[in-house]
Structure formats: C-alpha cells, structure tokens
Amino acid sequence: MPPPRSGDVLLEARSITAMITPSPPHIPVIILELEDGREFTLYNVPFEIVQALNRLEENEEISAFGQRETLFDVLADLHSFIEELGKHLEHVVIDEIDYTTFLYTAKVSFNLNGLYMIRRMVPSHAIFLARLFKKPIYVSKRLVDEQEEYERRSHEEEEEEDLQP
Incomplete structure (x- = not known):
C-alpha cells in the first residue's frame, strides 16, 4: 500500500545504485x-551499506575467507529467519532534512495487523531494509527539488571561482 498522500508529493524510486564515486574524492x-526520471543522491553513506546493497542486487553470498561481516551481511544471509519483519514492513519514505546538519531522515512504516507504526531511521539503513524485503521507497519531491537547486548553485559558484584571476 503506498504511503498516505500529504501536501508533499512523493516520488517512487524505480531503481537504486550504490557505489563509490569514480573520481576523487x-x-x-x-x-x-525516481519515477519522474530525476535522481536523488545520498552522499557519504556508510561504506558497508554500499557493499550490502550491491550484494543484495547481485544475490552474492559472503564467501571471502576471513572477511569480517557486517550486520547487513548477517541480515541478508538470515533473510528467511527474519521474514516476519518483512511481512510487516510496508514502505520507506525519505521526507525530512535537518538543515543544521544536512542529514536526511527516512520514515519506515510497519503494519502490525492494523496497527501502524512509523520508525524514523537513517535513510541508507531504511533503503537496505526496503531492498531486502522488496518494498517500495519514496522520496519527497520537495527534497529532490531542493537538492537540485543546491547542486545548481554550487556548480555556478564553482564556475565563477574558476573565472576569477
């Protein structure tokens, strides 16, 4: 079931790419x-989330001898044991930003037999849960618009600095 519509338009994520940017830094x-063709980027996410999301996408198991596993690896490997959690997870919505820290917050919705519970989580962790259980992820259009405007301004400022003698 999609999240209830509020005054904020929510855009569904159609695909997810977790990666390390190719150029420094x-x-x-x-x-x-997103469903409207735009992208929403979460920067500086924990490296182990990037690895775990890529393992989920590739259905890859941990096989490197001696490699330490993360909580995300264990959750993915024990997927069948935690299926009950997945049955109650409905969707993830990224719709908040703290303008003092510039950190986003995701809301994860659970349906506990008619009793709805919403937990505020770190977005990358919420995305991992949604991907683990194949649940939809939504992003606030307002946040996407704000991110695009911020990136546009940053790019313009960089160009102006490059033109300075």
Whole structure:
C-alpha cells in the first residue's frame, strides 16, 4: 500500500545504485532513480551499506575467507529467519532534512495487523531494509527539488571561482 498522500508529493524510486564515486574524492553514495526520471543522491553513506546493497542486487553470498561481516551481511544471509519483519514492513519514505546538519531522515512504516507504526531511521539503513524485503521507497519531491537547486548553485559558484584571476 503506498504511503498516505500529504501536501508533499512523493516520488517512487524505480531503481537504486550504490557505489563509490569514480573520481576523487571517492565518496560512497546511493542514487535513487525516481519515477519522474530525476535522481536523488545520498552522499557519504556508510561504506558497508554500499557493499550490502550491491550484494543484495547481485544475490552474492559472503564467501571471502576471513572477511569480517557486517550486520547487513548477517541480515541478508538470515533473510528467511527474519521474514516476519518483512511481512510487516510496508514502505520507506525519505521526507525530512535537518538543515543544521544536512542529514536526511527516512520514515519506515510497519503494519502490525492494523496497527501502524512509523520508525524514523537513517535513510541508507531504511533503503537496505526496503531492498531486502522488496518494498517500495519514496522520496519527497520537495527534497529532490531542493537538492537540485543546491547542486545548481554550487556548480555556478564553482564556475565563477574558476573565472576569477
């Protein structure tokens, strides 16, 4: 069931790419391709989330001898044991930003037999849960618009600095 519509338009993520940016500085990012064709990027996400999301997408198991596993690896490997959690998870909505820290917040909705519970989470962790259980992810259009405007301004400022003698 999609999240209830409020005054904020929510865009569904159609695909997710978790990667380390190819050019320096190498930054772990999650890029959500949205239903309107735009992208929403989460920067500086934990590296282990990038690895775990990529393992989920590739159905890859942990096989490197001696490699330490993360909580995300364990959750993915024990997927069948935590299916009950997935049955109650409905969707993830990224719709908040703290303008003092510039950190986003995701709301994860659970339906506990008619009783709805919403938990505020770190977006990358919420995205991992949604991907683990194949649940929809939504992003506030307002946040996407704000991110695009911020990136446009930053790009213009960089160009102006490059023109300075």
